[in-house]
Every structure is written in structure tokens, then in C-alpha cells.
Amino acid sequence: MTKQPHFQLFIDGAWTEGSKGQVMETQNPATGQTWATFACASAADVDRAVRAAARALDDPKWRDITPTARGKLLYRLADLIEERAAELGAIETTDSGKLLAETSSQTRYVGDYYRYFAGLADKIEGAVLPIDKPDMHVFTSRMPIGVVAAVVPWNAQMFLTATKLGPALAAGCTVVLKASEQAPAPMLEFAKLIEEAGFPAGVVSVITGDAQNCAAPLTRHPMVDRIAFTGGPETARHVIRNSAENFAVTTLELGGKSPILVFDDADLDGAANGLIAGNFGASGQSCVAGTRGLVQRSILPALIEKITEKAKGIVIGDPLDSTTHVGPLCTEAQVRKIEATLAKAKEQGATVHFGGVAVERAGNFVAPTLVECNGPETETLHVEMFGPVMSLLAFDTEEEAIALANNSVYGLGSGIFTQNLARAHRVSKRIRSGICWINTYRAISPIAPFGGFNASGYGREAGLESVLDYTRTKTTWINTSDAPMANPFVMR
Structure with a gap:
């Protein structure tokens, strides 16, 4: 009898079971039978992943590499995804029931998303401002927003991961990716490619688990700076409430009745x-x-x-x-x-x-x-x-x-x-x-922004603006005068 596969969590560059030892089964929707098991993250595991992301953000291995080098890592990831598209597609189909024809072709196309964002990594520019003070040189630069909590559902998960992970990594952020507890196997398998592509430990962790023990501790974690969520409106309301704990910038891609x-x-x-x-x-x-x-x-x-x-x-x-x-x-x-x-x-x-x-x-x-x-x-x-x-x-x-x-x-x-x-x-x-x-329907491209109005959420994924959404603008003032600073009690 063939042994059922078991998927571990990927935290801080290492494969691990959940700290509480919780394991869940995942069923094949085409048969109704259990086909695999996976480890579930506890709040302690979430904390470990987020702290690893925060350390990686300030680690010279990630902090100091050039934007071009970041892009090359994304290019490598894109190549690996294309090479493993059939395998990843088969796992996604077995776990979610989506057609293999779609999961494998969509996974292959996802490589183009990572290439698009790879090309933008060294195109994130600031500006010199025509400031109204002649003795000042003032410029802006775009800094990584920080630690990102990316939450994806079970459907179209390779695509929905690419629209979050691609721009976040291109901008220099670090990411904790939370896969749905329904059909998480392809995301946990995808984590192997993160490791193989050469991203430093902690830059990307991939976890899964239920709402109480995994999703809630992640979205309200004090070290999370940005939340990128795809799912239903009811869950999104909890995410918004959780973000009040950390003031994380939040984007929501929710449901629809198009x-x-x-x-x-x-x-x-x-x-x-x-x-x-x-x-x-x-x-x-x-x-x-x-x-x-x-x-x-x-x-x-x-x-x-x-x-x-x-x-x-x-x-x-x-x-x-x-x-x-x-x-x-x-x-x-x-x-x-x-x-x-x-x-x-x-x-x-x-x-x-x-x-x-x-x-x-x-x-x-x-x-x-x-x-x-x-x-x-x-x-x-x-x-x-x-x-x-x-x-x-x-x-x-x-x-x-x-x-x-x-x-x-x-x-x-x-x-x-x-x-x-x-x-x-x-x-x-x-x-x-x-x-x-x-005169067409259901077409996508990494170049075209994706997102909704009203209860379908806010924020956009894909396109140039999505990379900028993972940055914050820093303004730098340089006094070019040789004269000492004047009256300290008067604002210039």
C-alpha cells in the first residue's frame, strides 16, 4: 500500500512539525478519501515565523543585496516553477479538485508573474524634489514596508501567491505565507522551491493551520507591517479587526457576483x-x-x-x-x-x-x-x-x-x-x-492590476502599482550650506 504523503511547515529556512504536534488530514474531492496529512502551526509557530522574517529583514544577506540581485532570485524561482509545473499542478488537483489542465497551465504561467516582478525589482525609484529652500537637497526613496503576512485561499493558490509574494520580494520585504487549511499541499510543496532558489532563511516562511491558532495570531502580530489577504468578506472583517492591533497596511481581495x-x-x-x-x-x-x-x-x-x-x-x-x-x-x-x-x-x-x-x-x-x-x-x-x-x-x-x-x-x-x-x-x-x-472573460496578466470595489475588497494586485504598495516613502533632507544650523526654536 502506498504511504500517504505528509507535508511539514517551512519556517526560518527549516522543515518542521507544529510545536503542538497537531496534524490534519486533507481529502481528495474527486474521491472523498484522505490522501495526505499536514502539520498545523500553533500561535508559537506563527510567532517564530514572524520573528524570523523580522530578523531576515535586517540581515545583511537580504538587507544589503542589490535590487538586481533580488530580481535574479525571483528569476530563478520562476524557472523552478516552470520546471515543476506539472508536479505542482497534479498536487493541487489532487488536493483541491481543480482540473489538472488548468492547475498545470496556470502554474506554468505564474512563472511569468515572478519574472515581471523580478524585472521591476531594480526599477523602484525615488525622486529629487524641487524644494523651496535653496540650501537644502531633498530626495525621496522607497523602502521595503517590512514583514508581510500573505494569506491565500485554496483556489488559484499559485496565482494568488504570486500576486503577493512577487511584488513583496521585489520590494525587499520578507513574507510569512499562510496557506488555507483546506487543500494546503501545493503551497507546502511550493516552499521547497523557495529554498532551492536560494532565498536566505527567514525571508519566506510557509505555514498553515486553523483560524484561531494560525491566521488570527499572524494577522494581529505586532511585528507584521502589511497584510495581503484573499478570501471571503466575513473572514476579512476579522482580518481588519486584527490589523487594529498592529496598524498593518491591509489589502483585501474578496469575493464577487460578477x-x-x-x-x-x-x-x-x-x-x-x-x-x-x-x-x-x-x-x-x-x-x-x-x-x-x-x-x-x-x-x-x-x-x-x-x-x-x-x-x-x-x-x-x-x-x-x-x-x-x-x-x-x-x-x-x-x-x-x-x-x-x-x-x-x-x-x-x-x-x-x-x-x-x-x-x-x-x-x-x-x-x-x-x-x-x-x-x-x-x-x-x-x-x-x-x-x-x-x-x-x-x-x-x-x-x-x-x-x-x-x-x-x-x-x-x-x-x-x-x-x-x-x-x-x-x-x-x-x-x-x-x-x-x-467580448472575452476571465483573462489575466501580470501587467494588469487585479482587484475590486465595494465588498470585493480594496487594493490592487499585479501591475507596477502593486510593487509600490509594498514600499514606504522616505524623505531625506541634506543641508548643503556651510553655515551652522540657525535658531533651533523656529521651524525652517
């Missing part, structure tokens, strides 16, 4: 594919999932017919199989939430055109589902289910479409399908979302 607007001049095939990508891609387990399809009334029947026809070809099955399109959900709780939400929607008069049931097989499978809503208050239009459920609602006018799009507490992604360029510009400008895709 609208996809389809106008009557849209290419129906393209729109159908966009809605399928936004709802059934990643088995619906994506924060930018376009789960509110708003469709001009005149084309709604034709679009439903087209989506229904395309959905017949969707293969549900083993996420390790390259022919599978929709795999299992990560947790059984997601299945139960979807069932309850659909039941409420049906009570409200919604029509389920296909799907709507758990798949009869082992594991956490839900069939791709299409719901036609009979009003804007339908439950499926407001609850983030994190599963393959598409909700469509008709609109008549452009103004109505915009109002419906903005009828949400969230504001992460949005999509527009139209052949009218003027309308695309006009409508996208008025939708309150951090990202808007036009």
Missing part, C-alpha cells in the same frame, strides 16, 4: 462561450465567476438554447483526466450551499433549465446548472455559491442593464458582450467593478 451583460447585437456564440467560461470554468470556483448573466430580453431564448446545446458536451469527471471539463468542488459544504440556494430560487419562481443536482458518484460533484431568474431578487443572483451555477436575468434597456449590474454588494469583475464599441466604452465606465472584460 455581472456579464449580453446585448442584442452580441455574437451569440462568443457570448455563450463567455458565460460558460465565467460560470463553468474552474467548476465555478473562481472569485471573478460571472454568475449574474444579464441578457437583453429579445435574445434570451436564443442564448439559453445555445448555452444548453453547448452544455451537452461538458464532461464531468476525474480532474486528473485531460478530457474533463468540470471536476468536483473542493468541499462538501459548497455542495450543500448550492443545493440550499437553488431550492430557495425555485421557491421564488426561478426555472432550472439543466443541472441543479449533485452528480451520483463519489466526491463533491455538482452538475453544471442554468437558472433563468424571474426577478432581480432571485437568491442565485446574490449568493456566492462557488460552484458551476449560471443565473440569467432579462433586461430591456441599457440603463436597466447598468442598474442591474450595480445591484450587488460586490464589485470585482464584469463582462460586456456587444459589437457596439461606443456602448462598450459607455457601459464599462459606469459598472462599479475593478475589472471589466469586453
